[in-house]
Amino acid sequence: MKKVIILLIVGSFLVLLPFIVRSPYYIHLFIIIGIYSILTMGFLMQLRVGLISIGVAAFWGIGAYASALLATRLGLSFWLCLPVAGIVTGVISLGIGSIIVRPAGISFFIMTLALNFILVQVLGTTYVELFGGWGGISSIPRPSIFILFFGSLEFVSKTSYYYLMLSLLLLTILVFYSIYHSRIGRTFNTIGESPMLSESLGINVFRCRLAAFVIANFFSGLAGSFYAHYQGFLVPEAFDFWKSIYVQIYSIFGGVSYLIWGPIVGSATAVIIPEFLRITGLLEAIFYGILILVIVLFLPAGIVGSLCQAHKKYMSR
């Protein structure tokens, strides 16, 4: 009951947010938070099965470029680009994952990092007429929606994009929640606890890890597609490996054992706090560095975890 009330409050707050916050800039920040939340949830799903991925931004970028190329070169509509971008990302991650997931551990970590680095270089320097080089792809068409009696409406304002983002985030949360609360989610949990033990119980660890890898990257691809159409232009540097590292940092801010709330709270903190302190650019990265050291050394459970502990302490007193 208490959970339902909290969910209702948070949900209605999120839906009513554009009426509370009028400035388009802050709406933009919330859209960015939504994108990072999806990426971070994907990261946590992979972490759950013992894969530390530093290639989240690579698959995000693959989704974004796939969607942008389909929209600008073939003229497909956004509603077709979105699932196709997700599927393209999923297929690519299935191909690469079937090789790099097997050794897991440090090999996986480093191969995803290398993939991310190499992808950005390739997008920037090869097939310049296709990928647009370091200048990237511009004038990606905005999505439009056809409503009866209203005709076709184009997504122009930040508010409309905010609702689109919110529905995408909701879809991700629903899928991830149902995965975590099903049989396969419990299997993931077992693998995260002890791969050896789960292998001896007859679980196909490799296949489960691959499934987690592909599902997480599918949603990263969806987020990438949304990002491409929201921004209207793409540059390869937007997907460099520091972005993947930031995703990891967000997950640790939130607390790695909180699979749904952690990413949202973590990415919200990491985007909003530097904004309030009015530090941007280089200083923002230094701030992240210091904050991550403080959290890792003194708040190992992350922000959500520490709040939960404080709540428990307060209740037991």
Added chain:
Amino acid sequence: MEISTIFQCLINGIALAAIYVLVASGFSLVLGVTRILNFAHAEFYMLGAFTFYAISGFFKFNWILGIIGSSLAMAVLGGVCYWFIFRPLYGFFLRTVAASIGIALIIVQGTVVVIGEKDFFMSPLFSGSVNIAGATISVERLIICVFSLLLMLILGIILKTKVGKAMYAVAEDQDAAALQGINVKRIFLIAMCLGCAMAAVGGSLVAPIFSVNSHMGGPVFIMAILTTILSGHGSIKGAIIVGSIIGLTESFGYYFLGSANLVLIFFIALVIIYFKPFGIFGRVHQI
């Protein structure tokens, strides 16, 4: 393709390989002994290059003094980072990775804030070039290869001493090593200092050839860690072989394919991992 071009690519590739092997062996030493995946290794490499630039390029001291100074400075910095940040996180893999990322962020962006993003060029230490089969090869690159091999030899000798054997023991089983009377924490500290010093030497060797800037760490670090996993960490011989493969692929691939050579390297890495999941000379390991 003329023979002189082949020679040019060969020497360039070997010089690259020498740098990768130096950085990779330091990284793999730290990873193998202390189980710290030190993301900040690239930044120690970068800071080492800057220290060398400051000592030998700016104040014009002898280059040997520069290399010793930069490696000592990085060893101290690495030791400080270990003692105050990694030591309390002993045993938590993800948290040490996160902490090292935090250190890397602070060092890189701090350098950008203090020094800026411009390139620093220093005058070559050894002018002159040799002609081999019509190809002009600067002495500088040859000296890098020789120096790198020499350092690998020194590392091999260090690993043969009592401290080196203790490192092997700690890498194998920390609890058993502690029961034998080895001070595990001190071995960790020594490994960390040694690894960071090797990164600094790598940076110092690169400084006269390429420019020194605050983002120089990333690309080399990625190739170096690829070398580490593909060779299976803990093997110097493997690091040299795989480092050479990667360096030569990069230089020859650049000649034929341009920037797509990185894709070639990635495919080679995928093939190696497919057949040898734990590296060519590696054994099954757990993190």
